[in-house]
Amino acid sequence: MTSAVDARARSNVTPPERMRAWVLHGPGELSFEEKPVPAPERAEVLVRVDAVAICATDLDVIWHGPPALIEGGAPFHKGFTPGHEYMGTVAALGPGVDEYQVGERVTVEIHAGCGQCKRCRQGMYTSCLNYGLNYGARDKGHRANGFTTDGGFAEYAVNNINTLARVPDEMSDEEATLVVTAGTAMYGLTELGGLVAGESVVVTGPGPIGLLGVAVAKALGAQPVILTGTRDNRLEIGRKLGADHTINVRREDPVERVMALTHGRGVDYVLECSAATDALNQAAHMVNRGGRICLAAFPHEPVMVDVAHIVRNNIYVFGIRGEGRSATHRAAALMQQRRFDATLIHTHTFAMADLPEALRYARERVDDAIKIVVKSDHHAATL
Ligand SMILES: [Zn+2]
Ligand SMILES: [Zn+2]
Numbered sequence: 001m002t003s004a005v006d007a008r009a010r011s012n013v014t015p016p017e018r019m020r021a022w023v024l025h026g027p028g029e030l031s032f033e034e035k036p037v038p039a040p041e042r043a044e045v046l047v048r049v050d051a052v053a054i055c056a057t058d059l060d061v062i063w064h065g066p067p068a069l070i071e072g073g074a075p076f077h078k079g080f081t082p083g084h085e086y087m088g089t090v091a092a093l094g095p096g097v098d099e100y101q102v103g104e105r106v107t108v109e110i111h112a113g114c115g116q117c118k119r120c121r122q123g124m125y126t127s128c129l130n131y132g133l134n135y136g137a138r139d140k141g142h143r144a145n146g147f148t149t150d151g152g153f154a155e156y157a158v159n160n161i162n163t164l165a166r167v168p169d170e171m172s173d174e175e176a177t178l179v180v181t182a183g184t185a186m187y188g189l190t191e192l193g194g195l196v197a198g199e200s201v202v203v204t205g206p207g208p209i210g211l212l213g214v215a216v217a218k219a220l221g222a223q224p225v226i227l228t229g230t231r232d233n234r235l236e237i238g239r240k241l242g243a244d245h246t247i248n249v250r251r252e253d254p255v256e257r258v259m260a261l262t263h264g265r266g267v268d269y270v271l272e273c274s275a276a277t278d279a280l281n282q283a284a285h286m287v288n289r290g291g292r293i294c295l296a297a298f299p300h301e302p303v304m305v306d307v308a309h310i311v312r313n314n315i316y317v318f319g320i321r322g323e324g325r326s327a328t329h330r331a332a333a334l335m336q337q338r339r340f341d342a343t344l345i346h347t348h349t350f351a352m353a354d355l356p357e358a359l360r361y362a363r364e365r366v367d368d369a370i371k372i373v374v375k376s377d378h379h380a381a382t383l
Helices: 004-011 056-063 179-191 208-219 232-240 254-261 279-286 307-312 327-336 352-364
Strands: 018-024 030-036 044-053 085-093 105-108 156-160 164-166 201-204 225-229 245-248 267-272 287-295 316-319 346-351 371-375
Touching (some): 044 105, 056 352, 179 208, 201 208, 232 245, 267 279, 279 287, 352 371
Parallel strands (some): 201 225, 225 245, 287 316
Antiparallel strands (some): 044 085, 044 156, 085 105
């Protein structure tokens, strides 16, 4: 952990003109090379990246392309730097910026919408209608770092001030990288879902969003909170984060068990994070009449769905893209208040120079890796 004073002292220097950044060439081909340090413009700051977490979506971007969209197409061979779950220290301010100061520790959310479309005006900037229209003569102002603009697998990144949340002194760099993941769960449960205290929740799939979904639901007063999954060690972490009940779907029928735990009624919400082929059908049988299903994971193939059951039971089904309506700020507040220990999902740490090995751990789930954090060593950087 670094104190704010240390950080201020360390960063109170003019940023260099060149930096090292991971650049995506062909699918799965990254190289650590020199790039100009980007300059912050109006409403932007330059962030010195101190730590960045690896997300399953980074693996999709690096090996397959979508959902990254660079210059209107695939992200390959365009000098693009991925990485979107980072935190760091404000290193320079764009013109007119007085909301932040050089030296402050910040963590980021991904999407700065265009600010002028219908969705952005509703606060749903992660669903910006001008998504990816930010190149050439057609710059609509949309930015999604690590998806449509350069991200955090680098020494520096430029961020819109609306994508920043302050990091308290007592929060470690590693923990701060997890704020946006908690913010994503928060967005699905509250801003989109409308969860209030006392309602019941099932989370299916103990990945990072699922586990922090359990934590956020519990912190907001949901009861009971039930977590399903296939691996006992992850279900155990879920219990530590607030799950009242866990169900190993290899040993028990999750629908039957949820029904038994809720006296035959089902729950008010299902947060689907497993991407299993039958997940939506199972969720529709776990949720009560008029209940809500938030889809936070996607199977890579189209799946068959029993629509009639959803219709007859007035079930709401919605997808979630990212962490809109400033949910990240609310998640950061819960973490600052120590309402749950997000670091329980942080399993591995690597140096920025070892990103390929860190990505291998994430892809192959070596050691049952959940969240892997990559840390910059700014002193060792050679420019
Ligand atoms: Zn992510
Ligand atoms: Zn927009």
